[in-house]
Amino acid sequence: EASAVVLGLESSCDETAAAVLRADGRILAEAVLSQLQEHSPYGGVVPEIAARAHLEHLPRLAAQVMAEAGVAWPGLAGIAATSGPGLIGGLIVGASFGKGLAIAHGLPFVAVNHLEAHALTATLPGVVPEGARFPYLLLLLSGGHCQCVAVEGVGRYRRLGTTLDDAVGEAFDKTAKLLGLPWPGGPALERLATEGDAARFKLPRPLYGRVGCDFSFSGLKTAVAHAVGKHPAGALPAQDRADLAASFQAAVAAVLADRARHALDMLPAATALVVAGGVAANAAVRQALAGVAAERGLALVAPPVRLCTDNAVMVAWAGIERLRRGLTDPLGHAPRPRWPL
Ligand code: KG4
Ligand code: ZN
Secondary structure, eight states: OTTOEEEEEEOSSSEEEEEEEETTSOEEEEEEEEOHHHHGGGTSOOHHHHHHHHHHHHHHHHHHHHHHHTOOGGGOSEEEEEEESSOHHHHHHHHHHHHHHHHHHTOOEEEEEHHHHHHHGGGSTTTSTTOOOSSEEEEEESSSOEEEEEEEETTEEEEEEEBSSOOHHHHHHHHHHHTTOOSSHHHHHHHHHTTSOTTSSOOOOTTTTOSSOOBOOHHHHHHHHHHHHTSGGGOOOHHHHHHHHHHHHHHHHHHHHHHHHHHHHHOTTOOEEEEESGGGGOHHHHHHHHHHHHHTTOEEEOOOHHHHSSOSHHHHHHHHHHHHTTOOOOTTOOOOSOOOO
16 A cells, blocks of 8 residues: 555665655655775775675665654565675675565565666656656666666566667776776766867767667777777877767767667657666766657656666665565575576
């Protein structure tokens, strides 16, 4: 029923998160702890460090959101924890912690697929004003995932296309590194691009115009590497760096728009174009996708950035949708590093 409350836990990558959500979509409390500082010296997420950080922080975050929500443990309808796909150490930490809470308080446990959680965020009442109705096209654009998914209902997903090499966020991060920007490079590259000329470098647009909606980014990254490589020791003039950033971003936005058009061709019944994942925070990407949606007379549904990137509200929401259908998981459920939708 509408007053049921679920605790969501997220620990699949480098965000430790907990949230308390009511079945009517009201967020009672949410907390996200980014591990950026732990990982930045290594220029990427170190799985072992991530798992240890989740172990250290998750219990406190869970207690914090429960206190903030003013909900007693027995008042919960269930515990939902991300159980894949992702880094196995962190998944084991989060799922085991969630199961322990479920045992201690006699609550149902829901093992949530992280991709399903991203996919259903657009249906969270009140959070996305224009609300998404099934079926819609989801573009999941993050550091670990890059795919087009037909979302036809809760538990009904069809992957229409995916990346043949790097995820789009990974491409942003690797290109940013080539340009001497700190990790994670996406936001820094976007900032640098504002000072650049996007028409300056003619970069490839991999798979542009190709049937289907697969993605490829490694050729684009390599083209940037070549442009940078002409300058020894990375002594690239500042304007060249900005122009490369802008040209790269424009190429990515153009490719994503083209892939979205082809994906919409594959799902003519789509009621909306939905974006999720960290790259959905990029203004050039949003603008390009808004253009595609407008061409088709559809709304572009982009949840607020904090719900686009990894969070526990989306996990709790997926948990609520599953509990509504009586879908709970046994305490022996094993977390899965790979778990396609
Ligand atoms: O969804 P997310 O927070 O975590 C996962 O990868 O699951 O996405 C992070 C990715 C990183 O690759 C980051 O560089 C990219 O999203 N990103 C951006 C922007 N903000 C984050 N890429 C381009 N422009 C941005 N403004
Ligand atoms: Zn994610």
